[in-house]
Amino acid sequence: MKPRKTEMSLGAARQPSTTRGYLAVLAAAACWGTSGIFIKLIMSSIDMPAVSLAFWRDAAAFLLFMGICGIFRRRELRIQKSDWPWLGLMGISLGLFHVSWNLGIFLNGPAVTTVQQAAMPVIVIVVARIAWGEPLTVRKIGAILLIITGTIFVSGMMSSVPSKVTAAGVAAGFCVPATYAAWSILGKKVSGRYAPEVVLTHAFGVAVLVLLPLQFSLASPLPVPPRVWLWFAGLITLSTVGGFFAFAFGLKYLPAGVSSILAMSEILFVSMYAYCLWGEMMTAIESIGALLVICGVIMLLQRRRLKPAESCPAAE
Known part of the structure; x- marks a missing residue:
């Protein structure tokens, strides 16, 4: 009986950490959901290229994390030294x-782009399986299929009616999950050895150095109206620092595949924000695609009813 009690106590001890991870990733999704709002407001108010906005966003975030x-x-x-290549x-x-x-965001709008990034967990789950041996369960496979199907629907490729989504927009939308998955996987590699703010300080610093050479050939967006500075401040503090810090914190308590799929709840937040602010709604087929993606998230988070002694949070 003693071993059984020990297992139960260990399971109870793990539960708060797992719950903390879920709440952190959900908070990150809510923060990230605001980025499309701020980016759309900024890029529709001033003539700022996407590369310039990315550079200044990363530079400001780097300074905040450094502080x-x-x-x-x-x-x-x-x-x-062994961790520098990963960072x-x-x-x-x-x-x-x-x-x-x-x-x-500029080409497709916040709602569509957010759902397009939902292909990211597919990449993360496969790599996490190979790199860290995270189990590839039937539930994860089902979630992958739902996410891929939903992403295709939202992309507009299956729509028979004219759509504002262009080929360039589709290409940009599908670049998002690939790059998003890359930093998520690499972040998991070093997240257990350093504090989240330390990892993000170095990562944003490298991002600034990568984008800096591209700025010399671009026109300066100055002068900037005061209201744009306010939107930029929201993009940095809430969407960037708040979102990335919360997600990096959640990675310490959840497997990479689980945290990445849970982050897709951002779709719900973005749809709510876009509808409340601009009355922006998806088409019927895009809505079906978003629903499929959400079902993939729910499928992953559903757990079989186990006996207390057998339960093991974050075992997926």
């Missing part, structure tokens, strides 16, 4: 992710 680390994590900023690749993928994300 946080300077106050709370000064002694932890040093990175082991470097993470920063590169982060910079490219923001460029493709900005283009997708």
Whole structure:
């Protein structure tokens, strides 16, 4: 009987950490859902290329994270040499992710682009299976199929009516999940050894260096109206720093595949924001696609009813 009690106590001890991870990723999704709003407001108000907006967003986030680390994590900023390649690749993928994300928002709108990124968990789950041996369960396979089908529907490729989604918009939309998956996977590689703000400081720093050479050939968006500065501040503090910090925190308690699919709840937040602010609604087939993606999220999070002694949170 003693071993059984020990197993039950361990399961109870793990539950708070798992719940903390779920709440953190959901908070990240809610924060990320606001980025499309701010980007759309900024790019429709001033002539700012997607590459420029990505650069200034990453530069401002880097300075904020550096300030946080300077106050709370000064002694932890040093990175082991073996981890620099991972952080470097993470920063590169982060910079490219923001460029493709900005283009997708500008060309397709926040709701469509957010659902297009839902292909990301498919990449993460497969890589997580190969790299870390995370189980590829029947539920995950079902979620993958739903997500792929839903993403195709939302892309507009299956629609028989004229759509505002262009070929360039579709291409930009499908670049988002690839770059998003890359930084998620690379972040998982180093998230257990450093504090989230330390990882993000270095990743955003690399992203700035990657995008900096591209700025010299672009026209300056200055002067900027005061209201745009307010939207930019929201993009940095809420959408970027808040979202990325919460997701990096959640990665410490959840497998990469689970946290990545849970982050797709951003679709719900974005749809709600877009409808409340602009009355933006998806077409019928796009709505079906979004529903399929959401079903994939629910399928992943459903758990079989296990006996207390057999339960093991985050075992998927």
